[in-house]
Amino acid sequence: MTFQELKPKVTEIILKANLSRDEKLLNICQLLSDSITYYNWVGFYFANHDTKTLHLGPYVGAETDHTIIPFGKGICGQVAESNTNFVVPDVAAQDNYIACSFTVKSEIVVPLFVDGKNIGQIDIDSHVIDPFTEEDERFLEFVCVEIAKLY
Known part of the structure; x- marks a missing residue:
């Protein structure tokens, strides 16, 4: 499924009145994981x-042991500081990387x-x-703008 095809599906999840915020976030994670072959771990911090x-x-x-990450540590922690x-592209080449699994080869955080x-x-491992x-990046920025409507 293309990013353009996914956008209305993300918006549809955001607008579901019968779901809690966490249920909406989980449904978005599942949608992205199911729809994009190289999105192997999708989550929020x-x-x-x-x-x-x-x-x-x-x-x-x-499952991940990384339930709490200090600002500045790892990719997620760096994004918390840099905004x-x-x-x-290759986590093995990254100095300040927190290894989640040997299967993870790349990561994107928005x-x-x-x-x-x-x-x-939003954090995605591949x-x-x-x-x-x-x-x-543009698609995940769209996802984050939609999610911001929940707050």
């Missing part, structure tokens, strides 16, 4: 600015803003080296 930590939210994929997208504040991020394009 949410920021606690008082403790400067990220906390794991809904996700689809292999910018981070695409890692921050989630509400009223100009970075409240979290078992393929260098699959993420600018099109992935």
